[in-house]
Amino acid sequence: MRYAQLVIGPAGSGKSTYCSALVRHAVEKKRAIEVVNLDPAAEHFDYEPMADVRELIHVQDTMEDEELHFGPNGGLIFCIEYLLENSDWLRDKLGEDEDDYVLFDCPGQIELYTHLTAMKKLVKQLQDWNFNICAVFLVDVQFMTDGAKFLSGTMAALSVMVNLELPHVNLLSKMDLLSKGARKRIERFLEPDAHAILGDIELNGANAFNDKYKKLSEAIGDLIENYSLVRFLPLNLKNHESVNDILITIDNIIQYGEDQDVRTRDFEEADDD
Numbered sequence: 001m002r003y004a005q006l007v008i009g010p011a012g013s014g015k016s017t018y019c020s021a022l023v024r025h026a027v028e029k030k031r032a033i034e035v036v037n038l039d040p041a042a043e044h045f046d047y048e049p050m051a052d053v054r055e056l057i058h059v060q061d062t063m064e065d066e067e068l069h070f071g072p073n074g075g076l077i078f079c080i081e082y083l084l085e086n087s088d089w090l091r092d093k094l095g096e097d098e099d100d101y102v103l104f105d106c107p108g109q110i111e112l113y114t115h116l117t118a119m120k121k122l123v124k125q126l127q128d129w130n131f132n133i134c135a136v137f138l139v140d141v142q143f144m145t146d147g148a149k150f151l152s153g154t155m156a157a158l159s160v161m162v163n164l165e166l167p168h169v170n171l172l173s174k175m176d177l178l179s180k181g182a183r184k185r186i187e188r189f190l191e192p193d194a195h196a197i198l199g200d201i202e203l204n205g206a207n208a209f210n211d212k213y214k215k216l217s218e219a220i221g222d223l224i225e226n227y228s229l230v231r232f233l234p235l236n237l238k239n240h241e242s243v244n245d246i247l248i249t250i251d252n253i254i255q256y257g258e259d260q261d262v263r264t265r266d267f268e269e270a271d272d273d
C-alpha cells in the first residue's frame, strides 16, 4: 500500500503552503512525506517536488500554441487531461516504493473537483497504483466568518465530496489570521449546528424572498446537521499541535501506520515474555 493526500481547494486557499508545512513537520517527526506538484500553472511553492507536472506540460504551452490558443482556465483543464493521457510519466515519477506517503498539490480551479471528470479519473488511476487516498479540501477561514459565507463554503465542500467519492477532510486554513473574537465566532460553526449558522444570517426586513431564503437556509442547515455531512477542522500552521492533530486524523483515515502499530505491539508483547 501507498498513502496519499489529494490537496484541493479554491485558488489561494493555502494548498501549497500546507504541503510545505507538512513536509517540515514530517522531518521533525522523522518520517518521510513527499509532494507532487499537479498544478500546471504553479508559479511558486517552496518544497522540493518528487514530480512536477510542469515538466510534462505547462499551462503557458496551451495558451501560446497556435492551434490550441486556450485561456488560463481551459488551458488548465487541457493540461490535466493531457496528464491523464500520459499517465505513464506520472507512474514512472512515483516509482513503486511501498509505504510511500505523497501529497498531491492540486490546482485551485474549483470546477475540477465539483463537476468535471478529469480529477476523478486521476484519483482512479492513483488507486490502481495502490494509493489509499484522502481528499483534503482547504477553505480560507477568512471567507467563512459569517453564517451565509459558512453555508456557501459548506455547499462547495459537499459538492466536492459528492463528486470525488473519496474519504474527505475539510480544513479551515489560515486560522492564525483571525482575531480572538473571530476565532470564537467560527468555533460555533465547527460542530454543524444549523441554529448557530442561521442565527448569524442577517435578513433585512420581511419580504417574500427573505422568507424563502430563510426556509432554504434552514433546510440546508438541517440536512448538514442531521446527516453530519460536512465538518471543518481548524488548521493553524503556526501551531504545532494543530498540524499534528490534522496529520493524525488523516493518517487514520487512510490507515497509515496501522501495520507499524501492529509490529510495535508484537514487539512489546515479545518483550513481556
Ligand SMILES: Nc1nc2c(ncn2[C@@H]2O[C@H](COP(=O)(O)OP(=O)(O)OP(=O)(O)O)[C@@H](O)[C@H]2O)c(=O)[nH]1
Pocket: 009, 010, 011, 012, 013, 014, 015, 016, 017, 018, 039, 106, 107, 108, 109, 173, 174, 175, 176, 177, 236, 237, 238
Ligand atoms: N497567514 C497565513 N497565510 C497563509 C497560510 N497559508 C497560506 N497563506 C498565504 O496565502 C497565500 C496563498 O497560499 P498558497 O499556499 O500559494 O495557496 P494555494 O492554495 O496553493 O494557491 P493556488 O495554487 O494559487 O490555488 C500565500 O500568500 C500564502 O503565504 C496560513 O496558514 N497563514
Ligand SMILES: [Mg+2]
Pocket: 015, 016, 017, 039, 042, 045, 105, 106
Ligand atoms: Mg498552489
